[in-house]
Each structure stands twice: as structure tokens, then as C-alpha cells.
Amino acid sequence: SQKIEQNSEALNIQEGKTATLTCNYTNYSPAYLQWYRQDPGRGPVFLLLIRENEKEKRKERLKVTFDTTLKQSLFHITASQPADSATYLCALDSWGKFQFGAGTQVVVTP
Amino acid sequence: DTAVSQTPKYLVTQMGNDKSIKCEQNLGHDTMYWYKQDSKKFLKIMFSYNNKELIINETVPNRFSPKSPDKAHLNLHINSLELGDSAVYFCASSSAGAQANEKLFFGSGTQLSVL
Numbered sequence: 121s122q123k124i125e126q127n128s129e130a131l132n133i134q135e136g137k138t139a140t141l142t143c144n145y146t147n148y149s150p151a152y153l154q155w156y157r158q159d160p161g162r163g164p165v166f167l168l169l170i171r172e173n174e175k176e177k178r179k180e181r182l183k184v185t186f187d188t189t190l191k192q193s194l195f196h197i198t199a200s201q202p203a204d205s206a207t208y209l210c211a212l213d214s215w216g217k218f219q220f221g222a223g224t225q226v227v228v229t230p
Numbered sequence: 231d232t233a234v235s236q237t238p239k240y241l242v243t244q245m246g247n248d249k250s251i252k253c254e255q256n257l258g259h260d261t262m263y264w265y266k267q268d269s270k271k272f273l274k275i276m277f278s279y280n281n282k283e284l285i286i287n288e289t290v291p292n293r294f295s296p297k298s299p300d301k302a303h304l305n306l307h308i309n310s311l312e313l314g315d316s317a318v319y320f321c322a323s324s325s326a327g328a329q330a331n332e333k334l335f336f337g338s339g340t341q342l343s344v345l
Contacts, residue, residue: 162338164320207271222270222272
């Protein structure tokens with residue numbers, strides 16, 4: 121069966137450090153992978169999209185990698201700030217449907 | 231202006247009741263969705279409409295009936311509510327079909343509590 125796995129435990133990190141989140145998937149062959157941010161009581165907000173032929177994508181302090189051999193994406197937040205505290209979701213396409221992981225909560229402390 | 235707006239924000243009701251959640255998007259998108267987020271935070275797609283036509287209908291009880299009067303609106307009607315229907319329901323839209331390179335725009339969610 122298809123699975124998208126993200127760390128269920130919250131990631132606690134000190135301000136200024138780099139947070140690294142993982143998204144592993146099985147039984148998917150995604151051409152694209154997306155990352156979203158979700159704040160409490162809000163809907164997810166799109167952050168980045170990476171294509172299967174792209175190894176890395178950057179947007180400001182965010183960096184995403186995509187390894188189709190390992191079936192894994194890494195999401196990095198560099199120079200983290202308390203405002204980065206949120207839950208981060210990865211999403212894959214499966215036959216025209218977006219499937220989401222359960223997300224990883226990031227807590228950045230001053 | 232809110233791009234994807236859904237109402238109500240909170241919905242508390244008794245088992246067996248019928249309720250509706252409304253969604254509107256002002257982005258000019260062709261495709262709209264309903265997602266359910268359960269207590270474990272998994273977002274699961276329920277329905278997808280493209281220009282008022284049903285495209286995706288996941289394994290959802292037929293007590294759930296989406297209605298799209300026009301491409302800017304997608305409402306969700308739920309009959310005979312059950313305890314297990316308690317969750318947060320999100321409406322979303324995308325500019326084209328449900329393709330992997332299309333980003334989704336989400337509403338702020340409707341927290342449904344069935345007592």
C-alpha cells in the first residue's frame with residue numbers, strides 16, 4: 121500500500137539552527153513533491169514544489185531535496201526563527217490526487 | 231480578501247442531524263476540493279470538482295454529498311451525522327486539474343464536532 125511517512129515527534133530546535141525534516145514514501149512514483157506549512161487553526165499553505173529531475177530547490181531560507189532512488193525528500197529551514205514554528209506537510213501526487221503526510225511539528229525556541 | 235473562504239469555522243451538532251459547509255474561492259480556479267483532517271492530522275482527499283464536474287470521489291460514505299453550483303463554489307452536505315464524522319474539513323482550490331505541479335490553496339477549515 122502507499123505510504124507517506126514524516127516524523128511524528130515534534131522537532132525542537134534553537135533559534136538560528138537548521139531544522140531538517142524528512143518525508144519518506146513507498147509505492148509512489150511521483151513526478152513532483154510539494155511542501156506545505158500549517159499553523160494551528162489554519163489551512164496548509166504552499167511553500168515549495170520540486171520535480172523529480174531536480175535534486176534541490178531553494179526559496180529564501182528553505183531548501184528541499186528530492187531523491188527518487190531513496191524515495192525521500194528532505195526539507196531544511198536554515199537560520200530558524202520562532203516564527204517558523206508550525207507543522208510542515210509533504211504532499212505527493214498519486215493518479216491525480218494529492219496525498220499528504222501527517223506532518224512534522226517544528227518548535228523554534230529563542 | 232480571503233482567497234478560499236469556508237463557513238462556518240466551527241460546527242457543533244448532535245448525532246443524526248444534517249449539516250452543510252460552504253466554500254467559495256475568488257481566485258478564478260477551475261478545480262476545488264474537500265479534504266478531511268482527522269485527529270492524527272492526516273489530510274485525506276474526499277472530493278474534487280473541475281468546473282462544476284465531479285472528478286474525484288474517494289471512498290466516502292454517501293451521507294456526504296458535494297454540490298458545486300458554479301466553479302467558484304463547492305459546498306459539502308452531510309446527512310445523518312455520526313460521531314466519527316468529527317474532524318476538520320478543509321476546502322481547497324487549484325488553477326487547473328488535480329495535477330501534481332498545481333499548488334493547492336486551502337481555506338481555514340471547519341471544525342465539526344458531533345456530540
